[in-house]
Amino acid sequence: MATLTLESLGKTYDSGASAVRDVNINVADGEFLVLVGPSGCGKSTLLRMIAGLETVTDGTIRIGDRVVNKLEPAERDIAMVFQNYALYPHMSVRENLSYGLRNRRMAKAEINRRVDEAAKILEIGDFLERKPRALSGGQRQRVAMGRAIVREPSVFLFDEPLSNLDAKLRVSMRGEIRSLQKRLGTTSVYVTHDQLEAMTLADRLVVLRAGKVEQIGTPLEVYQRPASTFVAEFIGSPAMNLLDGVMQGHALSIAGASLTLPHSHQGPVRVGVRAEDLRAAPAGTTGGLPVHLRYVEELGSQRLGHFDCAGERLIAAFPSGQALSDEMALMAPPEALHLFGADGMRLA
Amino acid sequence: MVENQRWLNVLAHAVLILGVIVVALPVYIAFVASTHESGAFMSGVIPMLPGHNMVETYSAVLRGGVSSQISQPIWLMLGNSMIMALMIAVGKIVISITSAFAIVYFRFPCRGLAFWMIFITLMLPVEVRILPTYKVIADLGMLNSYAGLSIPLIASATATFLFRQVFLTMPDELVEAARIDGAGPMKFFRDILLPLSKTNIAALFVILFIYGWNQYLWPLLITTDPSYTTIVSGIKRMTDVQDGTPMWNYIMAVSVLAMLPPVAVVVFMQRLFVKGLIETEK
Numbered sequence: 001m002a003t004l005t006l007e008s009l010g011k012t013y014d015s016g017a018s019a020v021r022d023v024n025i026n027v028a029d030g031e032f033l034v035l036v037g038p039s040g041c042g043k044s045t046l047l048r049m050i051a052g053l054e055t056v057t058d059g060t061i062r063i064g065d066r067v068v069n070k071l072e073p074a075e076r077d078i079a080m081v082f083q084n085y086a087l088y089p090h091m092s093v094r095e096n097l098s099y100g101l102r103n104r105r106m107a108k109a110e111i112n113r114r115v116d117e118a119a120k121i122l123e124i125g126d127f128l129e130r131k132p133r134a135l136s137g138g139q140r141q142r143v144a145m146g147r148a149i150v151r152e153p154s155v156f157l158f159d160e161p162l163s164n165l166d167a168k169l170r171v172s173m174r175g176e177i178r179s180l181q182k183r184l185g186t187t188s189v190y191v192t193h194d195q196l197e198a199m200t201l202a203d204r205l206v207v208l209r210a211g212k213v214e215q216i217g218t219p220l221e222v223y224q225r226p227a228s229t230f231v232a233e234f235i236g237s238p239a240m241n242l243l244d245g246v247m248q249g250h251a252l253s254i255a256g257a258s259l260t261l262p263h264s265h266q267g268p269v270r271v272g273v274r275a276e277d278l279r280a281a282p283a284g285t286t287g288g289l290p291v292h293l294r295y296v297e298e299l300g301s302q303r304l305g306h307f308d309c310a311g312e313r314l315i316a317a318f319p320s321g322q323a324l325s326d327e328m329a330l331m332a333p334p335e336a337l338h339l340f341g342a343d344g345m346r347l348a
Numbered sequence: 349m350v351e352n353q354r355w356l357n358v359l360a361h362a363v364l365i366l367g368v369i370v371v372a373l374p375v376y377i378a379f380v381a382s383t384h385e386s387g388a389f390m391s392g393v394i395p396m397l398p399g400h401n402m403v404e405t406y407s408a409v410l411r412g413g414v415s416s417q418i419s420q421p422i423w424l425m426l427g428n429s430m431i432m433a434l435m436i437a438v439g440k441i442v443i444s445i446t447s448a449f450a451i452v453y454f455r456f457p458c459r460g461l462a463f464w465m466i467f468i469t470l471m472l473p474v475e476v477r478i479l480p481t482y483k484v485i486a487d488l489g490m491l492n493s494y495a496g497l498s499i500p501l502i503a504s505a506t507a508t509f510l511f512r513q514v515f516l517t518m519p520d521e522l523v524e525a526a527r528i529d530g531a532g533p534m535k536f537f538r539d540i541l542l543p544l545s546k547t548n549i550a551a552l553f554v555i556l557f558i559y560g561w562n563q564y565l566w567p568l569l570i571t572t573d574p575s576y577t578t579i580v581s582g583i584k585r586m587t588d589v590q591d592g593t594p595m596w597n598y599i600m601a602v603s604v605l606a607m608l609p610p611v612a613v614v615v616f617m618q619r620l621f622v623k624g625l626i627e628t629e630k
Contacts, residue, residue, distance in 0.1 A: 051528065052527075052528075053524050053527065053528075072527070072530075073524075073527045073528040074527065074528060074530030074531075078528070079528065080524075080525070080528050082521045082525060083521070084519060084521050086519065086521035086522050086524065086525035087525075088522065088525075088526075089544065090540075090543040090546075099529050099531075099539070100528070100529030100530055103530040103531055104530055147525075147529075
């Protein structure tokens with residue numbers, strides 16, 4: 001168990017390209033931190049720097065009180081679960097689990113105790129003697145996690161561990177990872193590009209963009225108060241609607257409608273509104289956005305309406321059974337609107 | 349693509365049978381010749397069926413009862429060939445797998461240059477560099493020794509290249525997992541790379557053993573001491589008869605015996621051999 005501290009961490013490749021810039025994160029003991037972002041945002045690089053698989057060019061990484069910048073991965077007291085499992089194909093499951101422990105010259109009895117315990121937790125006891133080739137994807141994933149567990153490390157690192165599984169298995173493994181981490185209480189850093197995975201797993205989310213931290217917060221904070229249009233569009237499904245508008249004092253004019261907002265600003269803004277915050281109203285309602293219905297997606301529990309609003313796309317979520325017409329208006333309470341400046345950063 | 353037309357089947361079989369005949373007929377004739385009297389093949393009509401002299405010929409050859417014809421006991425020559433072929437095969441594998449390991453997994457200055465230097469030696473087989481190599485071996489006092497027989501043939505760009513390709517297919521994550529598991533470079537090599545290259549090593553061993561066994565020019569050149577004669581050059585020496593005709597039945601018997609060890613290697617390692625050539629999944 002330990003804290004993990006990243007201080008002005010940066011990575012610049014020999015070619016001059018910078019993958020990670022000025023990252024400052026404190027991970028509390030036992031916390032589950034999720035790094036999320038689109039591909040190429042530097043999240044995997046960041047994780048690999050913590051693991052010691054990539055060199056650190058700027059800043060420091062601390063695990064507990066120890067600066068680990070220059071330590072080999074094996075000396076950092078971490079364990080990593082890889083996307084492709086990275087099990088040793090010629091070793092049985094038991095050998096896969098115990099290999100790292102044997103390399104540390106741990107006593108045989110202790111190795112066996114740990115392997116058996118991990119096997120019990122993960123329910124892989126029945127195929128300890130099998131080779132990875134004979135296992136299904138989900139079983140391999142468990143073995144890969146078992147390999148991390150037996151080391152009893154200070155920090156778990158997960159590099160998109162679920163992305164090779166089918167959708168159904170992914171959901172159940174997600175739950176298992178979460179409950180396992182709570183049970184073991186081990187500090188964890190988890191990388192994913194799947195915002196839903198990030199939302200459901202994280203104690204805290206770090207949204208990364210082009211190697212820099214865009215926002216850090218609990219999943220709800222990030223969802224309810226996105227720091228930028230980038231985060232607003234990335235977190236949440238369907239993505240937050242963004243429309244161009246102009247503010248003059250407290251008055252916002254947007255797509256032919258005008259609203260009065262609690263906060264004031266001068267100039268052009270991007271206005272964000274979540275699909276579930278929009279309500280249907282008859283066409284011509286004052287304060288409503290005039291929209292044209294393009295098509296409807298039925299999800300069973302709700303229906304998603306896709307609209308045209310003055311040339312921009314808009315998605316709104318309604319309870320199932322809500323009647324929709326071709327020409328109508330959408331209303332949003334002023335407090336549900338997110339305002340972003342021309343640079344994309346949150347205004348209020 | 350599975351075509352199931354009759355004439356295609358017939359054609360396929362015809363081609364295969366023709367191929368087998370082309371390969372097997374000379375071997376068969378060698379065997380037939382070894383079972384006849386020594387003069388039978390000089391009589392003008394080549395016999396196509398085995399004769400009655402098989403037992404006598406082979407027992408004479410094996411017991412060394414024809415020492416006037418065979419310069420050295422056949423067991424000695426077979427032994428020499430075996431030692432040379434094994435040293436070449438094992439030496440080539442050991443050297444090329446370690447150099448491929450260095451080239452693929454270590455970043456050192458002039459790494460690309462080192463690889464290309466190795467690669468260029470592909471253009472320099474023994475026959476091309478035979479004079480300088482002979483000079484070097486002679487100056488080192490390695491004429492008439494097993495070391496002299498095998499060491500100049502051990503360096504192998506082909507095998508290095510093959511292992512390089514094998515190592516390049518190993519997923520990077522495996523290397524990283526091993527690093528996290530605390531395996532240093534040599535431990536990774538021994539515990540993970542070697543076991544995973546097992547089938548490739550076996551396939552290469554088969555090819556290299558046969559290559560070593562069939563060496564002719566080099567052993568002929570550097571061994572003057574008859575006790576280092578290999579079986580292949582021994583057969584050649586048997587045909588050099590000062591007066592009279594060569595004893596073809598004995599020569600053919602020795603040839604047939606000389607074929608057996610490579611055949612045995614292929615037969616026993618066939619499964620691993622095929623696996624090593626076609627297996628891609630790691």
